[in-house]
Amino acid sequence: MILNKDTAKKTAALLLQIKAIKLQPNEPFTWASGWKSPIYCDNRTALSFPEIRTYIKENLVKIIEQEYGKPDVIAGVATGAIAIGILVAQQLNVPFVYVRPEPKSHGRKNQVEGYLEKNKNIVVIEDLISTGKSSLNAVKALQEEGANVKGMVAIFSYGFDIARENFKEANVKLHTLSNYDYLLEQSLDNNYITEKELETLKQWREDPSDWKQ
Numbered sequence: 325m326i327l328n329k330d331t332a333k334k335t336a337a338l339l340l341q342i343k344a345i346k347l348q349p350n351e352p353f354t355w356a357s358g359w360k361s362p363i364y365c366d367n368r369t370a371l372s373f374p375e376i377r378t379y380i381k382e383n384l385v386k387i388i389e390q391e392y393g394k395p396d397v398i399a400g401v402a403t404g405a406i407a408i409g410i411l412v413a414q415q416l417n418v419p420f421v422y423v424r425p426e427p428k429s430h431g432r433k434n435q436v437e438g439y440l441e442k443n444k445n446i447v448v449i450e451d452l453i454s455t456g457k458s459s460l461n462a463v464k465a466l467q468e469e470g471a472n473v474k475g476m477v478a479i480f481s482y483g484f485d486i487a488r489e490n491f492k493e494a495n496v497k498l499h500t501l502s503n504y505d506y507l508l509e510q511s512l513d514n515n516y517i518t519e520k521e522l523e524t525l526k527q528w529r530e531d532p533s534d535w536k537q
Contacts (some may be wrong), residue, residue, distance in 0.1 A: 325497075325498065325499050325500070325504060326499075326501075326506065326529050327387060327390065327391075327499060328383075329408075329506070331383050331501055331502070332501065332503065333502070333506050333510050333522070334379075334481075335379075335383070335479070335480070335501040335502035336480075336502045336507040336510040336511070337368070337488070337510050337514065338376050338379065339365070339367065339370065339480065339502070339507075340469075340507070340510065340511065340530050340531065341378075342369055342373055342376060342456050343369065343529060344365065344367050344368075344369035344370055345363065345364070345365045345492075345507065346363070346364045346365075346368055347362060347363055347511060347516060347517055347521075347525065348362055348363075348364075348497075348525040349362040349517070349525055349528075350362075350521070350532065353422070355368055356421075359532055359533055359535070360535060361532065361535075362524060362525055362526075362528050362530065363482075363504075365452055366406075367380075367404065367451040367452055367479045367480060367481075368404055368407070368451065370479075371408070371409075372386050372528070375489065377411065379406065380408060380501065381411040381412055381415055383501055384408070384412050384477050384479070384501065385412055385415045385416060386451065387477050387499050388447050388477055389414070389416075391475065391477075391499060392445075392447055392474045392475060393416070393448045394416060395418060395420045395444075395445045395446055395474060396418060396419070396423075396444035396445045396446065396448060397413075397417065397420070397421060397422055397440065397444050397445070397446045397471070398413035398418055398419070398420050398446070398447060398448075399420070399421050399422060399424055399436075399446050399447070399448045399449065399466055399471075400420065400421075400422040400423070400448075400449045400450075400451070400474040401422070401448065401450045401451075401458070401461070401462045401479060402422050402423060402424050402425065402437075403460055404450075404452060405422075405449045405450050405451045405478075406422045408449060408451060408479070409422065409449035409529035410420075411429075414486065419438070419439065419440075419495075420438060421436055421437060421438030421439070421449075422437050422438065422519050423437075423448075423462035423466060424436075424437065424465075424467050425458060425461065427472070429438060435465045435483040436465055436466060436469050437530070438469075438535060439497075440466075440469055440471065442469070442470030442471070443470055443471075443472060444472065444498065444517070445472050445474055446449055446466055446471045446472065446473050446474065447473075447474050447475055447477060448463060448466065448473060448475070448476040448477070449464060449476075449477055449478070450462075450476055450477070450478040450479075451479050451480070452478065452479065452481070452482075452530045453478050453480070453481035453482065453487055453498065454478050454482055454484065454487065455484060455486050455487050455490065456486070456487040456490040456491055456498075456500070457490065458503070459476060459478070460490055460491065460494050460496060461509055463476065463494065464494075466476070473496065474497070475496060475497035475498065475499065476491075476496060476498050476520075477495070477498075477499045477500070478498065478501070479500065479501050479502070480497075480500060480502050480503065480507075481498070481500045481502075481503045481504065482499065482503070482504050482529065482532075483503045483504040483505060483529065484529070484532065488519050496535055504529055506537060508522060508525055508526070
């Protein structure tokens, strides 16, 4: 869910500006899943730009305070959301933990790293939502540790139907600073893409797994 349209458009513009998001409808990327995609998103790029990472941090904090109040703990999903999660936790002056994709195979075999007491109210920070599977895996790990997960806040979402279904089924609230629809709107406004390329980008989002250039 997007709470502020102006924030959504500005976030998209900033991510495009620093090439954290790249659009190449005519020269698609290949994701790790094997999907061909006209978009590639790496929000970690924003960490290298102090003003932009501050903007992202402050607006993530606004969503958290507006929707959940001050949580007991902020959790970041490894690895992409660790750094921005720490910044958010620092701004809120609350503890921080992060969640691995799976438990370590050695040592204490932790999946949740950091000190976490049971029954604490947690908001999870994510950098990017695709299908939501890995994000919700982190939520499940926190819940198994006795946490009360209030919801998740992310920088960007592709807006796939499968993600909406997965979050609904898991009964987890999700808010994002921006999403694919606002990205396309901003890209067209700033002449990053043509009307023809816009149609290609829309077609991809409708069926990304079987999309052909």
